[in-house]
Amino acid sequence: xxxxxxxxxxxxxxxxxxxxxxxxxxxxxxxxxxxxxxxxxxxxxxxxxxxxxxxxxxxxxxxxxxxxxxxxxxxxxxxxxxxxxxxxxxxxxxxxxxxxxxxxxxxxxxxxxxxxxxxxxxxxxxxxxxxxxxxxxxxxxxxxxxxxxxxxxxxxxxxxxxxxxxxxxxxxxxxxxxxxxxxxxxxxxxxxxxxxxxxxxxxxxxxxxxxxxxxxxxxxxxxxxxxxxxxxxxxxxxxxxxxxxxxxxxxxxxxxxxxxxxxxxxxxxxxxxxxxxxxxxxxxxxxxxxxxxxxxxxxxxxxxxxxxxxxxxxxxxxxxxxxxxxxxxxxxxxxxxxxxxxxxxxxxxxxxxxxxxxxxxxxxxxxxxxxxxxxxxxxxxxxxxxxxxxxxxxxxxxxxxxxxxxxxxxxxxxxxxxxxxxxxxxxxxxxxxxxxxxxxxxxxxxxxxxxxxxxxxxxxxxxxxxxxxxxxxxxxxxxxxxxxxxxxxxxxxxxxxxxxxxxxxxxxxxxxxxxxxxxxxxxxxxxxxxxxxxxxxxxxxxxxxxxxxxxxxxxxxxxxxxxxxxxxxxxxxxxxxxxxxxxxxxxxxxxxxxxxxxxxxxxxxxxxxxxxxxxxxxxxxxxxxxxxxxxxxxxxxxxxxxxxxxxxxxxxxxxxxxxxxxxxxxxxxxxxxxxxxxxxxxxxxxxxxxxxxxxxxx
Numbered sequence: 001x002x003x004x005x006x007x008x009x010x011x012x013x014x015x016x017x018x019x020x021x022x023x024x025x026x027x028x029x030x031x032x033x034x035x036x037x038x039x040x041x042x043x044x045x046x047x048x049x050x051x052x053x054x055x056x057x058x059x060x061x062x063x064x065x066x067x068x069x070x071x072x073x074x075x076x077x078x079x080x081x082x083x084x085x086x087x088x089x090x091x092x093x094x095x096x097x098x099x100x101x102x103x104x105x106x107x108x109x110x111x112x113x114x115x116x117x118x119x120x121x122x123x124x125x126x127x128x129x130x131x132x133x134x135x136x137x138x139x140x141x142x143x144x145x146x147x148x149x150x151x152x153x154x155x156x157x158x159x160x161x162x163x164x165x166x167x168x169x170x171x172x173x174x175x176x177x178x179x180x181x182x183x184x185x186x187x188x189x190x191x192x193x194x195x196x197x198x199x200x201x202x203x204x205x206x207x208x209x210x211x212x213x214x215x216x217x218x219x220x221x222x223x224x225x226x227x228x229x230x231x232x233x234x235x236x237x238x239x240x241x242x243x244x245x246x247x248x249x250x251x252x253x254x255x256x257x258x259x260x261x262x263x264x265x266x267x268x269x270x271x272x273x274x275x276x277x278x279x280x281x282x283x284x285x286x287x288x289x290x291x292x293x294x295x296x297x298x299x300x301x302x303x304x305x306x307x308x309x310x311x312x313x314x315x316x317x318x319x320x321x322x323x324x325x326x327x328x329x330x331x332x333x334x335x336x337x338x339x340x341x342x343x344x345x346x347x348x349x350x351x352x353x354x355x356x357x358x359x360x361x362x363x364x365x366x367x368x369x370x371x372x373x374x375x376x377x378x379x380x381x382x383x384x385x386x387x388x389x390x391x392x393x394x395x396x397x398x399x400x401x402x403x404x405x406x407x408x409x410x411x412x413x414x415x416x417x418x419x420x421x422x423x424x425x426x427x428x429x430x431x432x433x434x435x436x437x438x439x440x441x442x443x444x445x446x447x448x449x450x451x452x453x454x455x456x457x458x459x460x461x462x463x464x465x466x467x468x469x470x471x472x473x474x475x476x477x478x479x480x481x482x483x484x485x486x487x488x489x490x491x492x493x494x495x496x497x498x499x500x501x502x503x504x505x506x507x508x509x510x511x512x513x514x515x516x517x518x519x520x521x522x523x524x525x526x527x528x529x530x531x532x533x534x535x536x537x538x539x540x541x542x543x544x545x546x547x548x549x550x551x552x553x554x555x556x557x558x559x560x561x562x563x564x565x566x567x568x569x570x571x572x573x574x575x576x577x578x579x580x581x582x583x584x585x586x587x588x589x590x591x592x593x594x595x596x597x598x599x600x601x602x603x604x605x606x607x608x609x610x611x612x613x614x615x616x617x618x619x620x621x622x623x624x625x626x627x628x629x630x631x632x633x634x635x636x637x638x639x640x641x642x643x644x645x646x647x648x649x650x651x652x653x654x655x656x657x658x659x660x661x662x663x664x665x666x667x668x669x670x671x672x673x674x675x676x677x678x679x680x681x682x683x684x685x686x687x688x689x690x691x692x693x694x695x696x697x698x
Contacts (some may be wrong), residue, residue: 019047022462026246032084038091044099045107051095052109052251053074055088059255063259063262068275079196086203089252093214096248096295101225104240106248114247125246126331129215133208133251161675162187197267207256211249218245265300288330289321320432362426364505366408367494372417373436377409385409388491390644395495402552403510407494420490422497424504430497432459434486442482451476460493503547511540518556525560533567539670545577549666549677551588558583581658582682589688592677594649598689601679602642602655604665605697609637612661612668627667634698636672642694643676654688 042049064079069075090363099106111124116127132434165282170180222241226232232240285291294317302312369377369390378384393404415421421431433456434440441451442458442465453466468476468483498505515536519526530536543553543564553559562583566576581588592599604612615626627635643653653673657665659680666678683688 012172014201023580024591028189032087035084035087035091039094045099046524048092048095048099049107049109051088051092052107055085055092055255056251058088059262060260060646063258063265066266069266069276072266073189075266076189076193076265077592079193082259082263083203085255086207088207089207089256093211093248096251097214097218100241100244100248101221102229104226104244105597106221106244110247110251112247113250114243114245125242127254129246129249130212132250132257132541133212137259151382155602167565189267207406210471211253215245215249218248285322285326286522288323290321291326295320295323342648356654362403362422363408364425364507366423367490368410368415368421368423370414370415370417373413373414373420373434373486373490374411376490383487385487385490388487389494392403392491392495396498396502398554400499400502400547401556402506402512403513404498404505405510422494424501429461429501430493432490432493434489434610435467436486437470437475439473439483440489441468441472441476442484444480444482446615450479451481459489460496499550503544505546506540506547508536508540511536511543514553514556515539518560522557522560525557525564529560529564529567534563537604538571539563541573542577543578545573546580546584550591551581551584553645555584555587572584576657578663578682580682585683585685588679588683588686592649592652592654593688596689597687598691599654599684600646600648600693601654602639602640602646602694602696603656603692605695608659608696609697611659611698612665613658616619616661623664623667625664627668631698632668635696636669638696638698639673642696643673646693654682655696656692658682 002324027346028514038051060592062078062085065075066078096106096110100110105111166180166183166187169175170177175183185206206572211224219242222245223234223237226237226241227234232235298312298316298319301307302309302316336651375381376383379386389407389409393407396404412421416433418433418435419431420434421428423429435454438454440456440458442463443450451466451468451472453468453472455468456465457463458465473483515526515530530539539560543559546553546559562580566579570576589599596601609629611631612625617624617626624630639655646653653676655665655669655676655678657678659682662680669676669678
């Protein structure tokens with residue numbers, strides 16, 4: 001809406017108003033041209049005073065801006081501004097030199113600086129001027145230039161990674177195209193800034209050198225001109241021109257010192273989100289103990305003889321009060337944060353439904369112990385149960401190739417004092433009782449009655465055993481008995497339980513971890529199989545079938561290569577498992593082969609194999625035997641008699657069958673003979689001898 005008043009369009013008038021910001025670029029352009037003109041055109045003393053005051057004001061504004069910026073890009077024009085301010089100082093130096101040498105008077109500001117600093121002592125004035133120049137030239141400018149150089153190098157080295165990070169955020173949808181473009185521009189601008197600052201610091205160095213030369217010329221040439229042209233005596237000429245020359249140098253070097261300090265502050269800023277003042281205040285007051293220790297040190301120095309006690313005691317008192325106030329504030333802040341955390345917890349318990357999920361979550365595996373077994377898990381009393389359980393997970397990974405999730409240990413007051421239970425997904429799988437302060441003694445021959453103690457049964461292998469006192473250990477070992485501590489008994493029980501139920505612990509998440517680990521070194525094998533030929537779930541079922549029969553899955557490369565070769569022809573998990581077993585033939589036989597590289601087995605009669613092969617029912621869950629109960633009972637009876645009559649290596653019974661019935665026969669006998677290995681001829685390498693010591697018939 002446009003307002004018309006007295007025939008005047010106010011909108012048009014507003015557009016014609018002079019806006020400083022919109023026309024500032026024109027003013028800057030005229031200003032730069034004016035700087036060049038100052039070098040050529042002589043300036044009156046009054047205008048020179050105004051320009052010198054402007055130069056000092058500009059330098060103060062610049063250093064304050066650098067202290068309030070939080071990012072170097074907020075003042076990215078600084079390298080160019082550094083050149084312009086250097087040019088201003090040089091132009092003012094030339095104009096003041098013209099006035100000093102021609103009129104022996106350069107205005108009130110230069111006069112005041114010379115009088116105030118020299119105070120009648122020209123040597124002191126010259127030394128102070130030189131010190132300021134040295135500080136600016138050697139200390140600040142050199143340091144800022146080095147920081148700029150290193151920052152530019154590191155920024156350029158980090159650019160590819162930062163560019164990839166921006167592209168990743170863009171591809172994932174975290175930022176849009178406009179934001180990605182802006183971040184790329186900021187990244188390039190930051191690299192350009194540090195590179196420009198590295199070169200711009202050379203301007204300040206040149207300005208310092210030029211200032212020394214100009215001041216020297218002013219002093220020498222001024223004395224000569226004063227004596228020869230103005231009729232002054234040497235002392236008067238020296239007094240006049242040294243005062244004016246030093247004042248001129250100070251007027252130009254004080255702003256130069258401020259701007260070089262500003263450049264140092266700007267390039268040394270870290271990635272703090274706050275400005276320099278807030279960051280400094282926050283970090284200096286972050287540790288009250290530092291102020292407290294400083295107060296003590298100042299107090300000690302004040303007590304040293306011949307030290308100025310008032311100064312040190314005042315410093316000690318000030319830092320002590322500061323430490324006390326900071327400590328009180330920190331304590332109050334901690335109490336406030338604690339109260340807020342408690343309020344948040346109460347609010348979460350009151351409102352968040354996710355807390356209910358914690359109540360129904362089930363641990364993959366856990367061990368619950370009674371009150372009397374807590375010392376076994378208490379490290380302060382020497383209990384090493386936690387470390388031993390961690391070693392169980394490593395042992396299972398080495399022997400079976402499975403990843404066992406962390407096993408939770410918790411006490412349960414509902415258990416008996418010395419009882420422990422092993423749970424898998426919340427269900428009790430095994431339990432037993434231990435005597436925490438005693439030792440378990442077992443006879444390798446199965447008889448432990450020769451020593452006095454509390455008779456029991458070893459929980460892992462159900463061997464007869466005796467709990468004995470610790471002072472009976474030497475007696476038991478002399479008799480050749482095996483003596484173990486309670487922790488070893490529990491850990492052994494836990495290990496065998498994990499091996500027996502490893503297929504239940506192998507979930508899709510664990511399979512995914514195994515696949516990812518394999519992918520790091522054998523990416524081609526994994527990419528060929530998953531997900532084009534098989535899913536994680538199908539691979540999980542194959543691995544579970546192997547673990548169910550105690551076949552290690554550590555050689556994942558061979559397993560996945562076999563599946564990749566055969567899964568194109570069939571999706572039958574049972575058949576794929578048999579193919580994998582054939583590929584793992586040496587791994588399977590390694591458990592039953594003796595020193596002579598021979599395998600002792602029991603075989604089936606052709607009639608029994610034919611009977612099993614002709615009574616197979618196919619289903620979605622695999623193949624199942626359909627032999628009648630009476631025949632099944634006779635088969636079990638004959639298997640028991642045959643196995644009992646044969647001596648197997650490592651007491652590991654093995655039945656050798658034809659490849660086509662191996663899986664079915666395993667399902668037939670696994671309930672009655674879970675520890676009997678059922679292998680096929682395909683699973684025995686050609687270089688291993690087969691010794692048949694018995695035959696099972698119908």
